[in-house]
Amino acid sequence: SLSDRLGSVFKKLKGQGKLSEKNIQDGLKEVRLALLEADVHYKVVKTLIAAIKERAVGQEVLESLTPGQQVVKIVNEELTNLMGGANEEINLSGGHPASIMLVGLQGSGKTTTAGKLAVYLRGQGRKPYLVPVDVYRPAAIEQLTKIGKELSIPVYPSDTETKPEKIAELARIKCAQEGCDTMILDTAGRLHIDDELMAELGRIKATTPPSDILLVADAMTGQDAVNMAKAFNDAMDVGGVILTKMDGDARGGAALSIRSITGKPIKFIGTGEKSNAFEAFHPNRMASRILG
Amino acid sequence: FITKTELTEDSLEELEETLITADMGVNTVMDLMEPITEKVNKKQITNSKELRAALTDAMLDLIKPVHENKELPNKKPLVIMVVGVNGVGKTTTIGKLAANFKKQGKKVMLVAGDTFRAAAVEQLEIWAQRTGVQIVRHRDNSDPAAVAYDGVAAAEARGMDVVIIDTAGRLHTQVNLMEELKKIRRSCHKSLPGSPHETWLVIDANTGQNAVSQAKLFHEAIGVTGMVLTKVDGTAKGGIVVSICHDMDVPIRYIGLGEKAEDLREFEAREFIKALF
Numbered sequence A: 001s002l003s004d005r006l007g008s009v010f011k012k013l014k015g016q017g018k019l020s021e022k023n024i025q026d027g028l029k030e031v032r033l034a035l036l037e038a039d040v041h042y043k044v045v046k047t048l049i050a051a052i053k054e055r056a057v058g059q060e061v062l063e064s065l066t067p068g069q070q071v072v073k074i075v076n077e078e079l080t081n082l083m084g085g086a087n088e089e090i091n092l093s094g095g096h097p098a099s100i101m102l103v104g105l106q107g108s109g110k111t112t113t114a115g116k117l118a119v120y121l122r123g124q125g126r127k128p129y130l131v132p133v134d135v136y137r138p139a140a141i142e143q144l145t146k147i148g149k150e151l152s153i154p155v156y157p158s159d160t161e162t163k164p165e166k167i168a169e170l171a172r173i174k175c176a177q178e179g180c181d182t183m184i185l186d187t188a189g190r191l192h193i194d195d196e197l198m199a200e201l202g203r204i205k206a207t208t209p210p211s212d213i214l215l216v217a218d219a220m221t222g223q224d225a226v227n228m229a230k231a232f233n234d235a236m237d238v239g240g241v242i243l244t245k246m247d248g249d250a251r252g253g254a255a256l257s258i259r260s261i262t263g264k265p266i267k268f269i270g271t272g273e274k275s276n277a278f279e280a281f282h283p284n285r286m287a288s289r290i291l292g
Numbered sequence B: 001f002i003t004k005t006e007l008t009e010d011s012l013e014e015l016e017e018t019l020i021t022a023d024m025g026v027n028t029v030m031d032l033m034e035p036i037t038e039k040v041n042k043k044q045i046t047n048s049k050e051l052r053a054a055l056t057d058a059m060l061d062l063i064k065p066v067h068e069n070k071e072l073p074n075k076k077p078l079v080i081m082v083v084g085v086n087g088v089g090k091t092t093t094i095g096k097l098a099a100n101f102k103k104q105g106k107k108v109m110l111v112a113g114d115t116f117r118a119a120a121v122e123q124l125e126i127w128a129q130r131t132g133v134q135i136v137r138h139r140d141n142s143d144p145a146a147v148a149y150d151g152v153a154a155a156e157a158r159g160m161d162v163v164i165i166d167t168a169g170r171l172h173t174q175v176n177l178m179e180e181l182k183k184i185r186r187s188c189h190k191s192l193p194g195s196p197h198e199t200w201l202v203i204d205a206n207t208g209q210n211a212v213s214q215a216k217l218f219h220e221a222i223g224v225t226g227m228v229l230t231k232v233d234g235t236a237k238g239g240i241v242v243s244i245c246h247d248m249d250v251p252i253r254y255i256g257l258g259e260k261a262e263d264l265r266e267f268e269a270r271e272f273i274k275a276l277f
């Protein structure tokens, strides 16, 4: 673990009064390695190390902690502060019905998350309505329809011949008719460099303005997390992020990169394939996980 | 990546950044950069063209040997099992492979081994229709090992050249699901001794260092004989496969570059390296 690695780096620091720039240089090398191995973006790591160095230098070596533990504590606090402290709730105001639009790269977990979100909202006393707007992927509409059926959540009867923005428009009307108050739009996975499909998202947003737009991102995403997050955020001004597949052993550095480049909060995490595998995001737990 | 021709202080750091942001992994990058940095310091590499050539050669030395003498076994039917974590592109890749093998004049059959995820069988059925190939399926939630057994048996009985088995996505850390993969393998072998002849691990190019753990655990559990790198049409470079194929001596069979049937290409080392930096 990073604590162990820093422990050996700082062995020679015994009996020194302060953390100096010189003596934490090796420690910072270990921190940098740990963050890169955890998939935090190269540039984000650079910024972070500079911030940590600034905080660490000149600090009194505490009685209760070894210098290594102290650096870990500073790093942990820095990461936690970076990832936390913003509105973590889903924005449901400003629409009748309220609506949540899920966007992201192919295979990140949007359709599965739509079902989880519906269950979560129902638990909060809301009446969710699932709307499949993926008209491209084979059996995508069937997938969400089956999920809805299993969870006893109504699903709009989309078909692949109707344009996604039209589906959303018609679903909004049907949603109210069904006595539901919250629409969940499951969009098709797409590349952030696909101009046509990114424009489609814009059209859906314009036609049925969502109360919240959530970027669904895979916890095992590597360095490219900054590119895709920046592009989706620039195009859609997302309200927040859902990090999926957190039940694996990916360190999840993408969380830091995404938060750093967009400034948007990670609101929830996906922790499995079942509909209840959905939890609130805890920045301090994420920080420890990233540091390993 | 290197726009000016003469090497400066920053050239090596820029190169390191390019490789790390291509997901090659900091340790692999350090191992590759060490001899090259030494050559630069000794003035044996004096410009960016030479630097690029040295790095390309170093990477070819890592990747090329892994791809030699790894032709597909001459079996009929050739049984290919496709595995990988959730959402990486297994089912879509199988659709593309079906189209590809069919183009080569082969008789292809698909086996709907994902009996768990909603509409997984329907998804593969559409690919079977699109590519005009046969498919074997059971009801939802049936035992994937039983579907695999029947699929391989049907492929043999109907004189298929290739049979491709789709499996449900699973995290390499889910021990019971890795056991299920072993059971599917045993089932294939019961139906046709020696099968599956190929087990291909699908890796999403967007994946970071976790791909190493995925490869290791899938390989330990069932033995991986090939990899397919998908979603290379995005901005992620998939550099992680360089360390994986080297460490595991497993070739990269194909690259997926899109969502249509024709978006599949055989892996070509030099072309891949060129795209990395």
Ligand SMILES: Nc1nc2c(ncn2[C@@H]2O[C@H](COP(=O)(O)OP(=O)(O)OP(=O)(O)O)[C@@H](O)[C@H]2O)c(=O)[nH]1
Binding pocket: A104, A105, A106, A107, A108, A109, A110, A111, A112, A113, A134, A137, A140, A187, A188, A189, A190, A244, A245, A246, A247, A248, A269, A270, A271, A272, A273, A277, B086, B087, B117, B169, B171
């Ligand atoms: N283990 C695990 N698997 C997940 C999680 N979220 C989604 N999955 C799985 O990931 C795979 C992809 O999920 P989908 O919901 O189809 O992903 P998607 O983003 O809708 O995919 P596209 O529509 O093709 O872009 C499925 O096998 C899901 O069961 C999670 O939190 N943990």
Ligand SMILES: Nc1nc2c(ncn2[C@@H]2O[C@H](COP(=O)(O)OP(=O)(O)OP(=O)(O)O)[C@@H](O)[C@H]2O)c(=O)[nH]1
Binding pocket: A106, A107, A137, A189, A191, B084, B085, B086, B087, B088, B089, B090, B091, B092, B093, B114, B117, B120, B167, B168, B169, B170, B230, B231, B232, B233, B234, B255, B256, B257, B258, B259, B263
């Ligand atoms: N851009 C791009 N998308 C791809 C590629 N391969 C697959 N996809 C997309 O990735 C998403 C997931 O593909 P699937 O084939 O369902 O993935 P899977 O591994 O079978 O997923 P599970 O069975 O749920 O684990 C779909 O939207 C595919 O169209 C590729 O090479 N490029």
Ligand SMILES: [Mg+2]
Binding pocket: A110, A111, A112, A134, A140, A186, A187, A188, A189
């Ligand atoms: Mg989907």
Ligand SMILES: [Mg+2]
Binding pocket: B090, B091, B092, B114, B120, B167, B168, B169
């Ligand atoms: Mg699949």
